[in-house]
Amino acid sequence: MFALVDEADSFHHRALALFRADTGPLLVPSLVVGETAYLVGKVLGPRVEALLLADLATSDLTVVDVPLGEWVRIGELVARYADLPLGTVDASVVAAAERLGVTAIATTDRRHFSVVRPAHGEAFELPLLD
Numbered sequence: 001m002f003a004l005v006d007e008a009d010s011f012h013h014r015a016l017a018l019f020r021a022d023t024g025p026l027l028v029p030s031l032v033v034g035e036t037a038y039l040v041g042k043v044l045g046p047r048v049e050a051l052l053l054a055d056l057a058t059s060d061l062t063v064v065d066v067p068l069g070e071w072v073r074i075g076e077l078v079a080r081y082a083d084l085p086l087g088t089v090d091a092s093v094v095a096a097a098e099r100l101g102v103t104a105i106a107t108t109d110r111r112h113f114s115v116v117r118p119a120h121g122e123a124f125e126l127p128l129l130d
Contacts, residue, residue, distance in 0.1 A: 001028065001036040001061075003108060003128075005052055006044060011108045014128050018106055019060070027064050027100065031092040070095050077116070084112055094118055 003015035041049035077091035090112050098118050104125040107113050
């Protein structure tokens with residue numbers, strides 16, 4: 001999400017092309033929104049952070065909440081990949097993908113997402129990095 005907002009980001013054009021492609025719904029866990037909003041505010045300022053939040057209401061992104069039972073899976077993933085470390089936000093992406101049957105993740109984070117093995121497949125597709 002940060003790459004979509006920051007035109008100076010090296011992944012900006014690829015993220016924008018992926019966002020504009022008609023590939024189906026783009027699901028974003030709510031924890032990713034929080035982390036991105038914080039980072040945008042810190043790096044690009046509160047005005048850009050406010051624009052990001054306003055844009056969510058009209059964008060093609062669907063914010064996905066974390067159901068109560070999914071916190072256990074997030075914790076399992078954080079513990080399993082402690083050596084990376086995976087972290088709560090990235091683990092929430094994996095857990096949501098598993099729950100929703102999603103196999104492709106739009107991320108610039110090859111270090112984490114190329115290592116994680118989801119419960120519903122061998123590996124994630126990483127279209128921004130391919």
